[in-house]
Amino acid sequence: MTPEPPYLTIAAAIRRRIRSGELAPGDPVPSTRAVTREWGVAMATATKALAVLRREGLVRVEPGVGTLVAARSGDTRPEPLTRRRIVRAALELADAEGLNALTMRRLATVLDTSAMALYRHVPGKGELVRLMADEACGEVPLGPVPAHWRPGLERAARWLREVYARHRWMAQAMASFTRPVASPNAMAYTEWVLAVLRGTPMTSSQKLHTHLTLFAFVQGLALADDLEEQARLDTGLSGDEWMEQNEPRFDAAQSGRPYPLLDEVTRDGGFELSLETLFEFGLQRTLDGIAAMIDETSG
Template identity: 45%
Template sequence: MTGPVAPAGPPYARIASEIRRRIETGELRPGDRVPSTRAITQRWGVAMATASRVLAALRQEGLVRAVPGVGTVVCAVPSARRERNAAAAGAPPPATVPGQLVRAAVELADAEGAAALTMRRLGTELGVPTMSLYRHVAGKEQLVALMVDAVFGEEPLPEAHPPRGWRARLELSAALQWRLYGAHPWLAAAMNLHRPLLAPNGMRHIEWALAALEGTGLDAEARMHAAVSLFGYVRGHAVDLQPESAATRTSGVTAEQWMEAQQERMAATLADGSFPAFGAAAPAADLTPDSLFRFGLAAFLDGLAARMITMTP
């Protein structure tokens, strides 16, 4: 008697095949964490580079995605994949329309980052010729603008029943933006306040802030500066989310794990007393992206409130 024959191929392919089987059988469900690069090296006895190739292969297939602060998790089946499966089963694929094109582009950028988003790759995901996409968008620049607009439309501001007071309204707008940037790490880098995209759903946050600041004592110029500065603050704070997402995706090491691995080096740097203020404050500070966002937002709004007092006749 002989045991089962191991699947042929390089080590990374065999490991990816095993994890793929667990996903396809439902043992690993959408949202479940898959083994990290470190766990793969320990379980299968392979090098870190091999473990990274395992996760890269699964990401390329659209089976997993990196979630900042969580790790690599199983994806929900993207709409484009569902359509390809339906076509393979004999069902006619739906016509490619702008809305479907934008949704597929957002899913691809969410799963693999902005660098993976090309018209050729998008055509492959949708199962249509690349050139057919240009019937709906002039090019990638217009597509990105539509993606940004669609994403900002996911969580509309409560126009009918807004919070009371200018500060509560600005806090709500900033919190919604921050949440969208976290859900779509590519979003912040896709925008440029010096050359703003025409995205009406994003512009509504500026309109919301301007309306909230009416009657506060700020003149029109100050209100516009405050509204755009708030939008820029949230976007600027979120710019690090994309490289962090990419680093987690390629290495399997989360930001928290990376920081833990640097503790000895940090302690050695502080040991000689060259940074006394830093050394005194660091142990008491629990810094996270969310805590830094909240602190900066409160400081911004406090400063705005002080300016209102000075400008009030």
């Protein structure tokens, strides 16, 4: 007998919780991330499981809240299709499976509607991605502008990295600097950073270039994060497992010619590289460079 696909097994388990009353109407159901942790499956599998329950009418997506147990038949009318509901569902799909998996037809299936119904609210995928980026940038406020530029820029960099961590597809969506996304919340972020730099002696051009340099640094690491996650999904190997598997290749490459300086750095496990340590190092060195420029401008 062919074993049942994992996503159907997961959907059946959550369905039993709903029908037994363990999960009542209005209660949150496990999120895609919670499903991946509980059942040890990929985000794509978790998304498919929740999509089954949505198609059955057992759960519904509540914008800004998450996926909830739907009211029982006859208790309420179907949830209306709105632009905000479309954007939130698109965010969930892109977060789980990446931007390439997001199509209007696929989104229509998730929302149990037709692609034509979506086009009445959103003209196409390009506009949908713009709305998604704006929604993502508006989830968490930056707060008041600090009195000094350095903690302000540090907060801006960490805020942006957190946005990219929640929504890895954002690194692709906002990759162009010469063709930026026309997003009110992204523009508000730029305005906030420029307010941080307002009291410095830099010219307007220097302030904008400072903002874009910091933005490019964070985005570059976010793209690396996205590639690392995709590689993990494609190979099923963590970074450490991949390095261990490929260690013979590195040994073979080193045996062909000497790399004394590289050997010196890596000898005896002398350093540990991760994207997080690279972010911390690069952020502080970037801020040091900006500080030197401000000092030079002041002089």
